[in-house]
Amino acid sequence: MLEAANVLDPLDIAEAWLKEGRQVAIATVIETWGSAPRPVGSHLVIDDNGNFQGSVSGGCVEGAVITEASDVIASGAAKILDFGVADETAWRVGLSCGGRIRVLVERVDG
Amino acid sequence: MERAILKTLNLARAARRAAVTISDLTGGVRVHVEGDDCPEPWRLAVTSALQSGRAGIVETEQGAFFLNAYLPPPRILVIGAVHLSQALARMAPVAGFDMTIIDPRTAFATPERFADVELIAEWPEDALKERPFDRFTALVAVTHDPKIDDGPIRAALAAGCFYVGALGSRKTHATRAERLRQAGVSDAEIARIRAPIGLDIGAASPAEIAVAILAEIIEALRRRDTAQSRGAIV
Numbered sequence: 001m002l003e004a005a006n007v008l009d010p011l012d013i014a015e016a017w018l019k020e021g022r023q024v025a026i027a028t029v030i031e032t033w034g035s036a037p038r039p040v041g042s043h044l045v046i047d048d049n050g051n052f053q054g055s056v057s058g059g060c061v062e063g064a065v066i067t068e069a070s071d072v073i074a075s076g077a078a079k080i081l082d083f084g085v086a087d088e089t090a091w092r093v094g095l096s097c098g099g100r101i102r103v104l105v106e107r108v109d110g
Numbered sequence: 111m112e113r114a115i116l117k118t119l120n121l122a123r124a125a126r127r128a129a130v131t132i133s134d135l136t137g138g139v140r141v142h143v144e145g146d147d148c149p150e151p152w153r154l155a156v157t158s159a160l161q162s163g164r165a166g167i168v169e170t171e172q173g174a175f176f177l178n179a180y181l182p183p184p185r186i187l188v189i190g191a192v193h194l195s196q197a198l199a200r201m202a203p204v205a206g207f208d209m210t211i212i213d214p215r216t217a218f219a220t221p222e223r224f225a226d227v228e229l230i231a232e233w234p235e236d237a238l239k240e241r242p243f244d245r246f247t248a249l250v251a252v253t254h255d256p257k258i259d260d261g262p263i264r265a266a267l268a269a270g271c272f273y274v275g276a277l278g279s280r281k282t283h284a285t286r287a288e289r290l291r292q293a294g295v296s297d298a299e300i301a302r303i304r305a306p307i308g309l310d311i312g313a314a315s316p317a318e319i320a321v322a323i324l325a326e327i328i329e330a331l332r333r334r335d336t337a338q339s340r341g342a343i344v
Contacts, residue, residue, distance in 0.1 A: 078135070
């Protein structure tokens with residue numbers, strides 16, 4: 001029962017996808033430092049085919065989150081991902097705005 | 111996260127109920143809906159998140175947890191298309207509130223006077239059928255006319271609106287309180303009405319009164335009693 005106003009709401013979409021039988025992971029910004037594009041609490045939802053809705057940054061790190069999400073969906077083990085200029089050597093993607101964010105990726109079970 | 115938790119959270123959000131999720135950062139998530147009993151040791155952190163709407167990491171003796179807050183967008187419903195409503199209509203969006211004005215008096219409720227705000231020229235009883243009150247609605251009743259103001263005031267109190275304000279002097283309000291008492295409204299509910307309306311900042315002009323009302327609404331939102339029970343959401 002998606003209402004028109006909520007068609008782009010990641011958590012409503014996650015539930016709708018589950019009803020369709022897809023596997024779903026939810027990524028959430030849990031900490032930010034400096035200039036971060038999306039506030040703490042923002043969500044990105046990803047399905048087992050790499051479809052996604054929502055955002056955890058301004059498009060800078062979503063690709064990496066989606067890749068990690070497929071592992072999370074396969075294993076069921078949640079992951080915490082760090083992005084930002086300080087981690088450029090560890091991550092091929094970063095935040096051009098100079099901030100850092102930490103993202104929790106977890107599978108929806110049951 | 112369990113699917114049942116996601117479902118509860120989405121039901122709460124659809125019902126315009128505030129909710130907080132508590133994540134242990136390994137996939138274990140609990141959800142707390144405003145009004146439900148919140149067990150220790152979470153009461154303080156959950157109350158703070160429900161009031162502020164802010165998400166963040168909370169350090170506990172059991173380790174770090176992530177609390178996410180989901181608050182419905184607050185809205186202001188004004189009964190009375192009067193001068194101070196024109197001022198309030200310009201300020202409310204700046205402070206992050208949706209606003210609607212209802213007034214059955216078509217001489218007041220004209221599009222010319224209220225260009226950029228939702229305006230409904232109907233009796234409140236009819237207009238409210240389309241948009242019932244909820245906890246995240248503030249009622250501002252400013253027509254001065256009991257025939258128009260009293261019905262929505264009673265409905266807003268019954269719905270647990272976080273703010274119910276009514277224009278009028280102490281004398282006018284005493285008369286109103288007596289009418290409401292006669293109509294069966296409890297003293298505790300009558301005591302929730304903010305009257306005279308607005309924080310006491312010596313406001314004189316309509317715009318200044320609008321500021322006093324908006325400030326009082328913000329105070330009521332951020333300091334509301336999040337433990338007040340309104341029953342289950344499902």
